[in-house]
Amino acid sequence: MTDAGSRSRGRRSKSKTEAVKSGKISEQLEAGLIYKYERLKEEIRSAETALVAFSGGIDSSLLLRVASDVLGKRATAVIVDSPLFSRQEIKAARRLAADLKVELKTVQINSLEIPGVAKNTDKRCYYCKFSLFSRLKELASEMGLNRVLEGSNLDDAADYRPGRRALKELGVYSPLAEAGLTKAEIRCLARYLGLPNWNKPQTACLASRIPYGQPLDRAILEKIEKGEEIIRQLGFSQVRLRHHGEIARIEIDPKEFLLWFKPGISEKVVADLKKLGYRYITLDLDGYRAGSLNPPHN
Numbered sequence: 001m002t003d004a005g006s007r008s009r010g011r012r013s014k015s016k017t018e019a020v021k022s023g024k025i026s027e028q029l030e031a032g033l034i035y036k037y038e039r040l041k042e043e044i045r046s047a048e049t050a051l052v053a054f055s056g057g058i059d060s061s062l063l064l065r066v067a068s069d070v071l072g073k074r075a076t077a078v079i080v081d082s083p084l085f086s087r088q089e090i091k092a093a094r095r096l097a098a099d100l101k102v103e104l105k106t107v108q109i110n111s112l113e114i115p116g117v118a119k120n121t122d123k124r125c126y127y128c129k130f131s132l133f134s135r136l137k138e139l140a141s142e143m144g145l146n147r148v149l150e151g152s153n154l155d156d157a158a159d160y161r162p163g164r165r166a167l168k169e170l171g172v173y174s175p176l177a178e179a180g181l182t183k184a185e186i187r188c189l190a191r192y193l194g195l196p197n198w199n200k201p202q203t204a205c206l207a208s209r210i211p212y213g214q215p216l217d218r219a220i221l222e223k224i225e226k227g228e229e230i231i232r233q234l235g236f237s238q239v240r241l242r243h244h245g246e247i248a249r250i251e252i253d254p255k256e257f258l259l260w261f262k263p264g265i266s267e268k269v270v271a272d273l274k275k276l277g278y279r280y281i282t283l284d285l286d287g288y289r290a291g292s293l294n295p296p297h298n
Helices: 002-022 031-045 058-074 087-099 124-143 154-158 163-170 183-192 218-232 254-260 265-275
Strands: 050-053 075-081 104-108 147-149 239-244 247-252 280-283
Touching: 031 058, 031 183, 050 058, 050 124, 058 075, 058 183, 075 087, 075 124, 087 104, 087 218, 104 124, 124 147, 124 163, 218 239, 218 247, 218 265, 247 254, 254 265, 265 280
Parallel strands: 050 075, 050 147, 075 104, 247 280
Antiparallel strands: 239 247
């Protein structure tokens, strides 16, 4: 009787372990998040075949991972190579897609050729997203894929995001938002699923460092990327170099202010940024905040 009971418990334990591995249940996730995870899978499954817009950020990484789990080879990842996107971020995205063993295609789009983007109006994001996702919808149609999926989440509705209008107009689907997932929940799920970038700092296109109304050009975008990399290599995790002509206004996580004031750190930043052409280097005492150049949003 004892042996039979042990075998029975063993089978149940094995079954439970397999269920946890398959994502059907979890001893690590709260019930509400398990429900959202299952809903996310259903939202993606309903597409049957999909093109996943992939940037390498945590949102699109989770979306791609779950799409790959649910749809297998019926999901294709596409990364957009544009002057507005960091070279380092594109390289990291390609590495992650390779780790996930997902087919990855690259689409070249020169967003600076779009007047509404190059002029850098407060609707820049709308014009950029409309152009980008129009091309992705064309590609999805050429490949015979039913839907284009992208990684907006529930929190994005509270921010100034004119690009969301373009997504709606084009019928691009946002499964993370549809499943009700917040940024914090996305990080929790990504960690549970073993994604290496689950705690990656939030990223945004390089144009977000330039005040609206100041025209964009490739040289300025490259200058910003080089400047942020200089700062990041000194140990700072979250960095924004806001470009104000001759002035570089630096935003970092307030928790890392002490690092800034360590001997030699600020001096090196100042010297290296001046070599890039900045005349004045300032540290924003409010610290990093997403969309600090955005207009007020109600």
